[in-house]
Amino acid sequence: MNWKLLVLSGGIICGSLFIGGCNSGKTGQKVVMTEYQCPMNCEEGKTYKAEGKCPVCKMDLKEI
Ligand SMILES: [Zn+2]
Structure with missing residues (x-):
């Protein structure tokens, strides 16, 4: 058996x-892509691949 x-x-x-x-x-x-965006959304949904400052309002970019 x-x-x-x-x-x-x-x-x-x-x-x-x-x-x-x-x-x-x-x-x-x-694998999750981290993107950054202006907290005031100055550039209508434009995202950045790295941390930095918004070229329009100079605020720190926020992680999404
Ligand atoms: Zn901005």
Whole structure:
């Protein structure tokens, strides 16, 4: 009666593969782009890739 063992180990292998696939999928989506924008929205939604000051009102850019 070895088939039970085979089914059991097969299930474990499938389960670990599934969990591993899930984890790699999550880490792939972890890259979040941080953008900065003027708190007064002087430039109608224009965003900056780096921290700095708004060229219009000279206020510090806010992280979005
Ligand atoms: Zn501004």
